[in-house]
Amino acid sequence: MFTHFFIKRPVFASVCSLLIIILGMVGYTRLPVQEYPKIDPPIVTVSTNYPGASPQVVETEVTEILEAQINGIAGIKTLTSNSREGSSSISVEFELNRDLEVAAQEVRTRVARAARRLPDEVDEPTVEKRSGDDERILWVGFFSENLSPLELSNYADLYIKNTLETVDGVNSIFIAGERRYAMLLWLNPVQMAARQISALDVEQALRRQNIEIPSGRIEGKETEYPVRTLGRLQTPQDYEDLIIKRNDNGSQVKIRDVGRVEIGARDDRTVARFNGKPAVSMGISKLADANLIEVVRGIKAQLAELEKSFPEGLRYEIAVDYSEFVELAIEEVWISLLISISLVVLIIFLFLKNWRATLIPAITIPISLIGAFSVMFFLGFSINTLTLFALTLATGLVVDDTIVVLENIIRYMEEKRLETLPGNLRRRGGSGICGNCHNGCFSSGVCSRRLCWGSNGTII
Numbered sequence: 001m002f003t004h005f006f007i008k009r010p011v012f013a014s015v016c017s018l019l020i021i022i023l024g025m026v027g028y029t030r031l032p033v034q035e036y037p038k039i040d041p042p043i044v045t046v047s048t049n050y051p052g053a054s055p056q057v058v059e060t061e062v063t064e065i066l067e068a069q070i071n072g073i074a075g076i077k078t079l080t081s082n083s084r085e086g087s088s089s090i091s092v093e094f095e096l097n098r099d100l101e102v103a104a105q106e107v108r109t110r111v112a113r114a115a116r117r118l119p120d121e122v123d124e125p126t127v128e129k130r131s132g133d134d135e136r137i138l139w140v141g142f143f144s145e146n147l148s149p150l151e152l153s154n155y156a157d158l159y160i161k162n163t164l165e166t167v168d169g170v171n172s173i174f175i176a177g178e179r180r181y182a183m184l185l186w187l188n189p190v191q192m193a194a195r196q197i198s199a200l201d202v203e204q205a206l207r208r209q210n211i212e213i214p215s216g217r218i219e220g221k222e223t224e225y226p227v228r229t230l231g232r233l234q235t236p237q238d239y240e241d242l243i244i245k246r247n248d249n250g251s252q253v254k255i256r257d258v259g260r261v262e263i264g265a266r267d268d269r270t271v272a273r274f275n276g277k278p279a280v281s282m283g284i285s286k287l288a289d290a291n292l293i294e295v296v297r298g299i300k301a302q303l304a305e306l307e308k309s310f311p312e313g314l315r316y317e318i319a320v321d322y323s324e325f326v327e328l329a330i331e332e333v334w335i336s337l338l339i340s341i342s343l344v345v346l347i348i349f350l351f352l353k354n355w356r357a358t359l360i361p362a363i364t365i366p367i368s369l370i371g372a373f374s375v376m377f378f379l380g381f382s383i384n385t386l387t388l389f390a391l392t393l394a395t396g397l398v399v400d401d402t403i404v405v406l407e408n409i410i411r412y413m414e415e416k417r418l419e420t421l422p423g424n425l426r427r428r429g430g431s432g433i434c435g436n437c438h439n440g441c442f443s444s445g446v447c448s449r450r451l452c453w454g455s456n457g458t459i460i
Helices: 002-007 010-030 053-070 099-115 148-164 189-192 198-210 236-240 291-307 325-352 355-378 386-416 421-448
Strands: 043-049 076-084 089-093 126-129 135-144 170-176 181-187 215-220 222-229 245-248 252-254 258-267 272-274 277-286 314-323
Touching: 002 010, 010 355, 043 053, 043 099, 053 076, 053 099, 089 099, 135 148, 135 272, 135 291, 148 170, 148 189, 148 258, 148 277, 148 291, 170 291, 181 198, 181 236, 189 236, 198 245, 236 258, 236 291, 291 314, 291 325, 325 355, 325 386, 355 386
Parallel strands: none
Antiparallel strands: 043 089, 043 126, 076 089, 135 277, 135 314, 170 277, 181 258, 215 222, 245 252, 272 277
């Protein structure tokens, strides 16, 4: 009955087809493009820093204590930990049926309970839910012949990173091989022993004297002046003049007497190279709902604009671009669709030798596929490898049903020598086509579920 309604009203059916095309094109332009669907992994991570501690000390003093508390939480699937020099990382994976918000809150409660048993030097543990937005979609390498690694890292952090973070869709930027400016104090143990000075004495002197505190204000009848105490040390000379100890005879021991001070990198244990040259690499991640291709294009456009104001000798190159894989996948799908539709039209024409019979699938197949994008948009889907795989399967189903149904219709008309189909047969044929489509959709869903593996999480 439903099919017969449109057969009797060809103009209305044509208008509906145009509406499907318009909605499909609008949905296609607004669909986000991603490599994979948005996945909410059921994983909570606990990160803790213990500066200066060896991996063995971190394991016994931090990781094992936290693990003992977290183990009692219900619904844990796996618990893995990693103890490194100065840091501990614990990853807790829950069952998919576990409410992740409640599980994360339980982890925070257990970690807060265990934090009282940790050493005083340990930083407060950080509990975070792992997000699908953490994956880097673009890696950019910056290198220079004139700038030192420290200067290059500082320039990238102050100017390049802050500007790229303003691009629409950018979530966060990670700098690999980053080196931050720091004031380095190199102490001479021989000189310290001669003056009976320890490293703890130097630390306490820095804490006491390298501070800036509010000093109130000076008020008059008509004027008011804020008072500021300049206690922060700014230059290496200021640090070298810092008094560590006062002797009984009135003499003073300064840092310059037991060591030297210089400006350098806070951490020299990490380094990044690009094509064998010292470099700084930026890993950029996007927001979950952002269009991967559009975000990468916006970043590249911003980099091209920033390059005009780069210092002399500073250059950049794209090291890894995951949008290329997505663009290639989309291009291959369109090529496959074009080839399949062309083959259908050619086969129908060669075997049936009927232009009218050939024109019908040539029009209806693209309309069906374009209309699928509007349904994807209203359902909140995205264009990714899974949806493109489903679209390719659906193309095969549409093509198969079109050939089978149309060939049988033409065969019946030739056998009965009919110019048009009787009304009752058209109704039965339309019902058969709908039944084939429903069966095909069910088969596609089963195949897609059985062929999925890899990342574990809830598709949202």
